[in-house]
Amino acid sequence: MKIKNWDTFAFVAIYHLLILALLPAFISVASWGAFWLFMITYIIGGMTITVGYHRLYAHKAYNANPFFEWVILLGSALSFEMSALMWSHDHRIHHNHVDTDKDPYSIKKGFWYAHVLWLFDYKREYDKTLVSDLLKNPRVVLQDRYYLPIVVAVNLGVFLIGWALLGSALASFFMGFLVRLAMIHHSTWFINSLCHTFGSKTYARELSAVDNAVLALLTFGEGYHNYHHAFAADYRNGIRWYHFDPSKWTIWLASKFGMVNKLRTINEVTVQKSLVLKDKKMMIEHLNEEAGEIAAELKSKLEEVSTIFEEKAAAVMVKVRELKQATDDQKATLEQEAKILRASLKETWDEWVALTRKATKQFDFDHAH
Ligand SMILES: [Zn+2]
Ligand SMILES: [Zn+2]
Incomplete structure (x- = not known):
């Protein structure tokens, strides 16, 4: 230089x-x-x-x-x-x-x-x-x-x-x-x-x-x-x-x-959703180059869990939006509903994390980069 x-x-x-x-x-x-x-x-x-x-x-x-x-x-x-x-x-x-x-x-x-x-x-x-x-x-x-x-x-x-x-x-x-x-x-x-x-x-x-x-x-x-x-x-x-x-x-x-x-934050659901989509894309791209039953099975499992995650994430976001426009007496019920949806989303998130960990171990994704 x-x-x-x-x-x-x-x-x-x-x-x-x-x-x-x-x-x-x-x-x-x-x-x-x-x-x-x-x-x-x-x-x-x-x-x-x-x-x-x-x-x-x-x-x-x-x-x-x-x-x-x-x-x-x-x-x-x-x-x-x-x-x-x-x-x-x-x-x-x-x-x-x-x-x-x-x-x-x-x-x-x-x-x-x-x-x-x-x-x-x-x-x-x-x-x-x-x-x-x-x-x-x-x-x-x-x-x-x-x-x-x-x-x-x-x-x-x-x-x-x-x-x-x-x-x-x-x-x-x-x-x-x-x-x-x-x-x-x-x-x-x-x-x-x-x-x-x-x-x-x-x-x-x-x-x-x-x-x-x-x-x-x-x-x-x-x-x-x-x-x-x-x-x-x-x-x-x-x-x-x-x-x-x-x-x-x-x-x-x-x-x-x-x-x-006007402090801007990215909400947790958006962060997780982006992670799921990116992980999925990266992993499927690599799995497409692998033959064998395990790879095929893993691929369909990744698709399945990520789809469930996206649906649940969308449901949470809808509820959050409803909450923002809710009147005071609607709030308590909506909050309860939102809580249940979030808990269910968390379950799928944990499942996703476990799945990607397992997949990373099996196929060495980290080193593929
Ligand atoms: Zn910067
Ligand atoms: Zn930098």
Whole structure:
């Protein structure tokens, strides 16, 4: 790979080298205050990207009021990840063309390419139509136009405040700028490298994106990347209550304060239905190449269970819709009916999961990819 973006390369290389060079001097001024300055700026810089750039702007997973938007548009200056407009532009390309040549940070070009090297290689072909919705947002346009002065002002301000509080310019610069920058950058880059490499593929086996709980810790919940690629419109990345997804919690909490609304979620039935259809398609395609009675039997069983699942899923959805339009005295009965339908759907879902597990063991489907 030839470096095309020398300015980006120089910036990234220099701040990494500065960390190494200044580390010995920093040790003598290290303090808990410096650590907290790092933590606060790391959390603000990181979360404004995940909550804001990613889930609000790139995916429009909820709506936010102007105050909330400005917190994002200014706070994200701590992360040095371009303007919200450019970030969303590139990220939408990543989702539309994941695992192909057009993907700016394609894992197919290698782990380190997806992690950081793409930054030095990538020439953006700016396509306005990809972000036409964001161009209608005056705040996003303003941040894009004045991105550089905003970055300089916010970072200089943070540095001066840190200096005043810690009594050491070096401690403020080292922990509140250099180390913060490195941590934010590497955890963001991990999403493109590690989250397309090590983890489980529960929701979309055909993609390189994976779910990885350890990475979710580092990335404010973005480690559930397989689910995210399968259902990008969902404001959650970790959909279970026990998933560590502070970005989801922040958005939810902000909605309780009226700062954001229209939180979009994909309901469980839709998620399961899509999984059943995808699993079935993949498995039948492979079974078609197998001869023998077991394959034929399995094929008809897959067809049978998936058809029952689809029928039951449709019935649940009808009931949910009825419930939405129901009067108060109809509600109790309908709710009871919905409960019975859901329980029955769950039985078929469990049957489906067991069946696909058995089939995967027998025919080694995972390795067929
Ligand atoms: Zn995304
Ligand atoms: Zn991805």
